[in-house]
Amino acid sequence: MLSRTEHRGVCRLISSVMSGTESHTDREEDYRFLHSMLMEKKLHLLFKIHERLRRFEKRGPVPVQDHAAGLASDLAEELICQCGRDRVKELAALLSKPNFKSLLSVHDAVAQRDFEPSLPPLSDDSLEDDQDSVKIVSLVKTKDPLGATIRRDRATGAIVVARIMRGGAADKSGLIHEGDELKEVNGVSLEHMKPKEILPLLTGSQGEVTFKIVPASTTEEMSSNKKLFMRALFDYDPNDDPAVPCKDAAVAFKRGDVLRVVSMEDDTWWQACRLGDGSTRAGLIPSQQLHERSRVALQRPKRILGPSLSFPAGLRRSFRLGRKSGRDGEAARSKRWSAGLHPRSSIRPPTYKEVIPYHRDPKDRHRLVVLVGPGGVGVDELKRRLLISDPDLFGVTVPYTTRERSRLETEGVDYHFVSVHMFEEDILNHRFVEYGRYKGHYYGTSLDSVHRVMAEGKVCLLDVHPNKIKHVYTSEFKPYVVFVRPPSIEELRITRRRAKFLSDEEDENSARIFTEEDFEDMINSAETIESQCGHLFDKEIVNGDVAVAFRELKVDLENLKEAKVQWIPAKWICSLPTNAQRSVGHSGGWI
Structure with missing residues (x-):
């Protein structure tokens, strides 16, 4: 805080600077500008504001009460019994207003310093070795799937996230990624569990689903912003495909349907949305490589027509539709x-x-x-x-x-x-x-x-x-x-x-x-x-x-x-x- 002596010293310092600028005629324009700045009323007002703030800081104000909301509630009850006068009724009504109660509640929270964040203590079983990177993720569960597939890693036996479906809840959260290891679901350990045993834990969850996850060491971000559209040139029904990893995660389509492909990172199964069905959640479709490789063997041989410039009967009848085509x-x-x-x-x-x-x-x-x-x-x-x-x-x-x-x-x-x-x-x-x-x-x-x-x-x-x-x-x-x-x-x-x-x-x-x-x-x-x-x-x-x-x-x-x-x-x-x-x-x- 600036004392009166300090404040007067600052003023004298400014005055001396101002007087010193008058002797420098070689750079008269610059010093004239500085002189005008020092004479500004706003500058002196800033000094006064600074002085007031320093005084307030020195006083260190403390709340008179830290339970004003309780006192107001007690007062309101007493006033209800003395409703004879208009001023008493007005005061009772004021104390009962929700806005006034909220104001006093905030006052008490600040007075009691009840706004400091606090974290619950970690359980001992979560402090295992190599678990310093564990994170807890909670997703709101709706009638739609969370939008991810899981698998068991053959090398480690861990349950890991195999795919994240574009547009699903997991993708929109940005908290779960491909390669993440799942440790728990709703507090239940997944150790020694098979993927099919985990599904009932999720389907039976209500409201929120909480995962304990060990993030993948490296995460490759897949571009979901590029719009890549493909027209399907064949019919596909996942229920008829024994090779599909998960029938519920796949998308059925017909020849001619337009698909928006959002991921081509997998050699065998792409992720896509079928336009026109109103859903933004992506699903699995067979990749071009997979379809060409695995279906070509199923196509029976075709009879090939004759060489060019031959004229087999009935191949194509008319050259054009002229007015005399029947006659000619x-x-x-x-x-x-x-x-x-x-x-x-x-x-x-x-x-x-x-x-x-x-x-x-x-x-x-x-x-x-x-x-x-x-x-x-x-x-x-x-x-x-x-x-x-x-x-x-x-x-x-x-x-x-x-x-x-x-x-x-x-x-x-x-x-x-x-x-x-x-x-x-x-x-x-x-x-x-x-x-x-x-x-x-x-x-x-x-x-x-x-x-x-x-x-x-x-x-x-x-x-x-x-x-x-x-x-x-x-x-x-x-x-x-x-x-x-x-x-x-x-x-x-x-x-x-x-x-x-x-x-x-x-x-x-x-x-x-x-x-x-x-x-x-x-x-x-x-x-x-x-x-x-x-x-x-x-x-x-x-x-x-x-x-x-x-x-x-x-x-x-x-x-x-x-x-x-x-x-x-x-x-x-x-x-x-x-x-x-x-x-x-x-x-x-x-x-």
Whole structure:
């Protein structure tokens, strides 16, 4: 504290400093600034505040009472008996107010210094060797699992946390990590217990679950901020998978579902959430490596179609949907130039495809719709029905050819008739989606014809051979690929037995009935197409009843047109990310 003498000394010191600044004319501006600062009223007020604080500190105030709340309660009881006067009633009401009682309670807590934190003494059994890093974690238990799997370490016999599911209670707490050793659950020692014996301790807990944990020596943080979306290209039900570590911790999904992958650190089991089910808690899904490695052996061999540029009957009937397609057998035959899918050295089952959300602007062109399927499955009929149902929305390309125009044909309507030189020049410039020769003449679907339909603001319906999808599978066209699959062979026998299709004979009115061999070829071709091109498909439709298949396809394309968010391959926009470092873990229980 500054005494009066000290305070006057400070003032004299300031005065001497101020007078000393007046003699320094060489730096007059700086000293004038210092002089003005020392003359500030605020500076002198600070000295006065400092003096008052020092006086208060020297007095060392102590509370007059440390049980004011009790005294007020006693006084209120006495006043109740003397309620005659208004002032007494007012005082009694004041003492009974909750705010006043809380104020006195806080006063007593401060007076009694009851606000100091205190920790309960540790029990002797918690002071074991190597237990200086033990921590106690309490999690609030809800109807949902805590979101972790446990396993027994084969080397040490300890119960450790195998996985933390993203979005679960354990993950949100940030207090439990993979590799942590569990010592106790709700005070019960886990020593010599198996994972399946621990689960009843958790399921029977109410309110809170308390863990005694030895933290892992090192903890690898997994990135949960990056948004990585995968479209599933196969159906998965954990109840049918004997290899899943824990069925309750796994996520079931269907082909076409979009999954948000939050962890790829495990080589065999990723963690993901299925979009659309309303849950933010992640679960286990088989990794791409696991699916390709363990399921490929289960896929039965497929019959491979013939070599390219052969023309097996019934593979693909029509080159395009022209106004005279029923009359012109040549147009129907010319479509069959590229026949086969080329066998690969090894066929891998489809797994996942990375996708990203695409928000289509109303001013943007519609996505190209590509229809693929084996010969005889009815791709042309579905395309024809779509075109008739809404010609203002759907459109088809006009093919190019080098043959002479007939008297009944119209340029740009039936075909674009071009010279051999121009056609071959476009081939060299990669301007054709697909092309071939028939009876010495070229026929082909040009990229220019696709652009023309899309420029009209229509949905371009393109029927191409599966191995030609790659020519339009770009960010420019953003194709929506629909695979038309045949039904079972039993249903084919019922629905196709009396169906007819144009033959390769010159007589355009000749037709033949589907044979048993045709059915087998159709199914085998569909399996081959799916095994080699399934990763490109956005939609799959089974064409048993053509009317039902058409309605399903039309509704799907209309929903696509109106959808605010669509999912497209990530490679159309950005490069694929590098997978994070992975570590293997095997769980023994789901908590």
